Amino acid sequence: MSIGLPLAAVLLAAALAGYGGYYAGTENRQRAAATELARDFAEQFGMAQRDFEGGQPLLALQRLQYIERYAPQYPGLAELLARVRAAGQPTAIAAPATQPAAPATALPTDPAELFAKLQAAYKADDWPAVVQLATALHASAPEYESGTVGAQLFVGLRNRGTEAIENRSLGPGIMWLERAQELAPLDSGASALLQWAKIYTLANSWWGINWPYAIGQYSELYRAAPNFMDTRVRLRQAYAEYGAQLLSSDACAAQLQFAAALELEAMPELEAQRLAAEQACALLAAAATPAVEETPAATPTPTP
Numbered sequence: 001m002s003i004g005l006p007l008a009a010v011l012l013a014a015a016l017a018g019y020g021g022y023y024a025g026t027e028n029r030q031r032a033a034a035t036e037l038a039r040d041f042a043e044q045f046g047m048a049q050r051d052f053e054g055g056q057p058l059l060a061l062q063r064l065q066y067i068e069r070y071a072p073q074y075p076g077l078a079e080l081l082a083r084v085r086a087a088g089q090p091t092a093i094a095a096p097a098t099q100p101a102a103p104a105t106a107l108p109t110d111p112a113e114l115f116a117k118l119q120a121a122y123k124a125d126d127w128p129a130v131v132q133l134a135t136a137l138h139a140s141a142p143e144y145e146s147g148t149v150g151a152q153l154f155v156g157l158r159n160r161g162t163e164a165i166e167n168r169s170l171g172p173g174i175m176w177l178e179r180a181q182e183l184a185p186l187d188s189g190a191s192a193l194l195q196w197a198k199i200y201t202l203a204n205s206w207w208g209i210n211w212p213y214a215i216g217q218y219s220e221l222y223r224a225a226p227n228f229m230d231t232r233v234r235l236r237q238a239y240a241e242y243g244a245q246l247l248s249s250d251a252c253a254a255q256l257q258f259a260a261a262l263e264l265e266a267m268p269e270l271e272a273q274r275l276a277a278e279q280a281c282a283l284l285a286a287a288a289t290p291a292v293e294e295t296p297a298a299t300p301t302p303t304p
Contacts, residue, residue: 041067041074043208048080057087058171062205111141115149122152127163130156131176154183158190168229170197196221196228203234211242236264243273251280 044063051060061084067074068081114137121129134153137144157180164173177194180186186194203217218235226232243257258274261267 041071045074045076045080047208048084052080052084052087055169056171057084058174059201059204060084062201109140111137111144114140115145118149118152122156125159127156127160131160150183154180157183158186162190162193165193165197170201173197174201192225196225199224200229200231207238208241211238211245214238215242232264236261239264240270240273243277247273247277247280251277251284255281 044067048060048063048067051057051063061081064077064081064084067077071077114133118130118133118137121133130152134149134156137149138146138153157176161173161176161180164170164176166173174194174197177186177190177197180190181194185191199217199221203214203221206214206217215235215238218231218238221228221231222235239257239261243254243261246254246257255274255277258270258277262270262274
């Protein structure tokens with residue numbers, strides 16, 4: 001006999017209660033009402049503040065633009081947006097916020113002197129100085145040694161960008177590599193770093209907002225560059241978070257998410273979550289199976 005729907009609901013609730021401590025606070029944003037959406041905005045606003053204070057203005061900007069799209073009058077949004085956008089300018093993010101700004105040094109106006117300083121910086125692999133001096137020389141005397149200056153500006157931007165990304169400063173790194181790309185095609189190594197940094201930043205922007213989108217971006221990056229930043233860890237966490245979100249509405253789909261997380265890293269807590277989802281899924285499947293009624297055996301007709 002099949003399990004009736006009311007009984008299946010009770011058993012499912014019991015299975016979920018065993019893991020209530022973990023799943024408490026997990027929200028189903030796909031069916032969220034207005035109050036839940038407001039809570040999501042508050043969470044994203046707080047995360048944007050932390051991203052901004054942690055030196056990730058581009059990530060903070062993406063979170064704030066999400067809020068702006070649906071709640072442009074959100075308290076404090078306009079002020080924080082203005083600060084984040086100002087910090088996203090090249091002049092604002094050229095130096096780490098935790099270090100005092102270096103005193104401004106007046107650049108020489110003579111093109112020959114500027115060019116000599118540029119050559120010295122280039123030989124010393126001082127890429128910030130190369131970018132500054134080459135940009136200044138191009139602006140003040142665009143025809144002076146233009147071929148050499150342009151080539152060195154490209155190398156300076158390329159190297160500064162790759163170093164920034166390798167040091168986990170993705171926003172500035174993306175900006176410098178895109179500037180270099182405007183001058184000439186990037187080599188395969190720098191081009192790959194640029195694409196990986198963009199995908200990673202995009203995946204992070206969907207964190208807690210849309211788990212399937214985040215998982216899709218992290219999965220793409222994991223296939224191309226599994227060792228880039230903490231992609232493997234972030235993908236595993238995204239699978240687990242999405243599984244937790246799905247458990248109360250689609251236990252069978254939640255089971256698949258936990259299984260995918262376990263493929264990336266075997267963890268006891270993940271296995272416990274997968275088992276909970278598997279049990280809940282089995283209960284739902286049993287409840288959906290129609291009862292099979294036994295047909296009475298036919299009575300044989302007596303032979304005359």
